[in-house]
Amino acid sequence: MTIFSTAQHIARTTRRDPRGHMIPLMLGCAVASGAITLVAYLLWPTWEADVSSAPARLPVSIGATIFNVPPTAVRMKIQRHSGPQERVDLSFSFPSLEAPEAPKHFSADTVEDAIQPIDRIFVSISAHHDSLAPDTRVRTIYPRYLEQAAAPAQDGLTERAFRDGSPYGNEDLFLADAPGLNARCTRDAATPGMCLSERRVEGADLMFRFPRSWLAHWRDVADAMDRLTQQLHGPKG
Incomplete structure (x- = not known):
């Protein structure tokens, strides 16, 4: 739902100002990158280091x-x-x-x-x-x-x-x-x-x-x- 709402907001902003979509797009990428990093950290195997x-x-x-x-x-x-x-x-x-x-x-x-x-x-x-x-x-x-x-x-x-x-x-x-x-x-x-x-x-x-x-x-x-x-x-x- 968050991604879908963000997409709608970007579309409305783009119609008003072609350059106005840049800020929401950057925010969306930052949120997605943080989520990927968190998932990778939680799933990263640690058994190899456990001597x-x-x-x-x-x-x-x-x-x-x-x-x-x-x-x-x-x-x-x-x-x-x-x-x-x-x-x-x-x-x-x-x-x-x-x-x-x-x-x-x-x-x-x-x-x-x-x-x-x-x-x-x-x-x-x-x-x-x-x-x-x-x-x-x-x-x-x-x-x-x-x-x-x-x-x-x-x-x-x-x-x-x-x-x-x-x-x-x-x-x-x-x-x-x-x-x-x-x-x-x-x-x-x-x-x-x-x-x-x-x-x-x-x-x-x-x-x-x-x-x-x-x-x-x-x-x-x-x-x-x-x-x-x-x-x-x-x-x-």
Whole structure:
């Protein structure tokens, strides 16, 4: 009705003064433009800018066992989805145990400057398919390949060397009771030594990897593995 009345008014004004229709026409255009702008604002999609809708945790099933993993901690993009999976590889900042930020990209000129000490603990969760349990391996398999002599315990941590020529040559086994810790570590050489510690949670095995140098504060490392296990799966039953 407003547009129709405006048109009638313009027609009457034009007959009296051919130039008199300009002002009403400009007013009509301004009103129409404002209406279009308002409708466009109200209908403009805003969901793309809402990054808070991303899930804080992804429920994944590994070995028929449910784990809740932070999406940003998943190291491989193909694994970054919920549902059944055979394996998921994660990393967490240490000692905060927060999911790390997205990696930065470096050029060939700056890659040497980008090399930094490892500050992450890596976790791989995989279905074990009834293979030998990690704690059973520590009790029954590893002792077959250890040197007879054991180094004196340092701050509650015992170190045993594997024999040269054995399947675990150039590695050492570290054991502690309180808190519980077992880790098989390579020795420092051209590259820093790394440690591997495993534990079983229902149908899946968790494999933790971290620098051997962290064993200077082994209680913090043992606590970190306990905390990550609880964060990913829940408290021990």
